[in-house]
Amino acid sequence: MAPAFQPGLSGGGTLDAVIVGGGIMALSTALHAARAGISVQVLDAGAIGQGASGLNGGQVIPGLKYDPEWLIGHFGTERGGALVDFAASTADAVFDLIRDEQLAVPFTRNGWIQAAHTETALKAAANRDRQWRGRGADVKLLDQxxxxxxxGAKGYLGGWLDRRAGVIDPLSYTLELARIASAAGARIAEGQKVVKLSREAGIWRVSEQGGAELRAKSVVLATNAYTDGLLPGLARTIVPLHSFQIATAPLPAGLASTILPGGQAVSDSRRILVYYRKSADGRLVLGGRGRMALPSSAADWAHLERALTRLYPVLAGIAIDKRWFGRVAITPDHLPHLHEPEKGLLAVVGCQGRGVGLMSALGKRMANYLANGDVGELPFPLSPIRPIPFHAFRQIGVAATITWYRMLDAFEP
Structure with missing residues (x-):
C-alpha cells in the first residue's frame, strides 16, 4: 500500500528545521511548522506508525499525572496556572484537528474513566474531581x-469520568498527521537513521546512516522511548518500558451492549495498571506493561489475558485475535522534559501515558518556538539533561518492581 504522504529527502541548501523521529510529536511539530512557513524535514529510522505513536492504547486523555494544585504549587502561580490550562486543552488539540482537517480517523469522544478498586484510589479520584470541577472541567465522580x-466490569468501587477525553485509532491518526504535514510542505523520509549531529557556524549538520547529510538552523529530537546515543546523556534520562496490548475477536452483539456500552476508555488503579477500550470494529482492546525483553511467544501476553477475564469473566474463552507492543518512556519525576543543550538543538522526552493529546498539543507550541524563539511558547520549562544515576540498575529495578507489583495485584480481588 502506498504511503498517505509524499516521502523523500529535501534537496540542497539549509533547512529551517530537521526533526528526528516520525511519531505524533514529530509530525505535529512538522505540520504546524510547515504551515508557519518553516522549511522542515522529518527523518524516521523506521516507518511512520511502527513505533509507539501507531501502537499505543488510543486513549486521548487531557491533563497530566499531577493534578492542578500540585502543578501550581510546584511551578508557581503563573507558570503552573498556564501549564494547567495547557494540559486541559490537549484532548481538544486532537479532536479539533480530526474535525477541522476531516481526518480519516475512527474516534469516539465520550470520555475516559479512571477506575478505582480500593478506597484509597477512590479518595484520590474524589480529590482529582474536586480540583478539575473547580476549574470548570466536564468531569464526574462515579459511584459503584x-x-x-x-x-460492565467486575471489582470497582467507583471512579472518575473525564468527558473531555476519548479514544482514537492511533495508527490511522499517525498516518493522517503525516499526510497533512506532507501536504503542508514538510518532507518526510522513512528508513533514515540519524547517526551524528554537529554544529558549524551556527548551522547543524545532520548525518544519516546511509551517508546523506542535511543542514539546518534547528534540530528537534522527538524519539522519546526510542532515543539512542545521538545526543549524549539523553537516553539515560528516561526508563523505556514495553507496553503490550491484546485485541479480542469482535464481541458478540449481546456482550458488546454490556461492555463499555458508552464507548469510554478505562484505566484502572492497580499498581501495574491495565487500560482498555473498544475498537471501531467492535473488539475489546486491553493493554498494560509487558516484559522488558522483546516478546518471544504468546505467553508473554498471558498476564493481559488474565486481566481480561478478571474484569470480564464472561469473556473467558474468547479468541485473542491480535497481540502487539510498543515502547514508552517514563521520567523520574513523571513529567515531560524539554531540553535545549545547545542553541537550536531541542529534545522532548516523557509522555507519561498522555502521549496522544500531550504530544499533539506540544507540537504546535514547539513549532511556534522554532518560528519566533520565544521560550514563553513552551508550556514546560527548558531543563538541563540530567542522566539518572546508575541508569542500568534503574532499569533492572523497574523490571523487578513490575514483577513484585504484579504479584501483589494478583492477590487483590
Missing amino acids: AEIAAMT
Whole structure:
C-alpha cells in the first residue's frame, strides 16, 4: 500500500528545521511548522506508525499525572496556572484537528474513566474531581453502581469520568498527521537513521546512516522511548518500558451492549495498571506493561489475558485475535522534559501515558518556538539533561518492581 504522504529527502541548501523521529510529536511539530512557513524535514529510522505513536492504547486523555494544585504549587502561580490550562486543552488539540482537517480517523469522544478498586484510589479520584470541577472541567465522580453500568466490569468501587477525553485509532491518526504535514510542505523520509549531529557556524549538520547529510538552523529530537546515543546523556534520562496490548475477536452483539456500552476508555488503579477500550470494529482492546525483553511467544501476553477475564469473566474463552507492543518512556519525576543543550538543538522526552493529546498539543507550541524563539511558547520549562544515576540498575529495578507489583495485584480481588 502506498504511503498517505509524499516521502523523500529535501534537496540542497539549509533547512529551517530537521526533526528526528516520525511519531505524533514529530509530525505535529512538522505540520504546524510547515504551515508557519518553516522549511522542515522529518527523518524516521523506521516507518511512520511502527513505533509507539501507531501502537499505543488510543486513549486521548487531557491533563497530566499531577493534578492542578500540585502543578501550581510546584511551578508557581503563573507558570503552573498556564501549564494547567495547557494540559486541559490537549484532548481538544486532537479532536479539533480530526474535525477541522476531516481526518480519516475512527474516534469516539465520550470520555475516559479512571477506575478505582480500593478506597484509597477512590479518595484520590474524589480529590482529582474536586480540583478539575473547580476549574470548570466536564468531569464526574462515579459511584459503584455507575461505574459497573458504564464499564460492565467486575471489582470497582467507583471512579472518575473525564468527558473531555476519548479514544482514537492511533495508527490511522499517525498516518493522517503525516499526510497533512506532507501536504503542508514538510518532507518526510522513512528508513533514515540519524547517526551524528554537529554544529558549524551556527548551522547543524545532520548525518544519516546511509551517508546523506542535511543542514539546518534547528534540530528537534522527538524519539522519546526510542532515543539512542545521538545526543549524549539523553537516553539515560528516561526508563523505556514495553507496553503490550491484546485485541479480542469482535464481541458478540449481546456482550458488546454490556461492555463499555458508552464507548469510554478505562484505566484502572492497580499498581501495574491495565487500560482498555473498544475498537471501531467492535473488539475489546486491553493493554498494560509487558516484559522488558522483546516478546518471544504468546505467553508473554498471558498476564493481559488474565486481566481480561478478571474484569470480564464472561469473556473467558474468547479468541485473542491480535497481540502487539510498543515502547514508552517514563521520567523520574513523571513529567515531560524539554531540553535545549545547545542553541537550536531541542529534545522532548516523557509522555507519561498522555502521549496522544500531550504530544499533539506540544507540537504546535514547539513549532511556534522554532518560528519566533520565544521560550514563553513552551508550556514546560527548558531543563538541563540530567542522566539518572546508575541508569542500568534503574532499569533492572523497574523490571523487578513490575514483577513484585504484579504479584501483589494478583492477590487483590
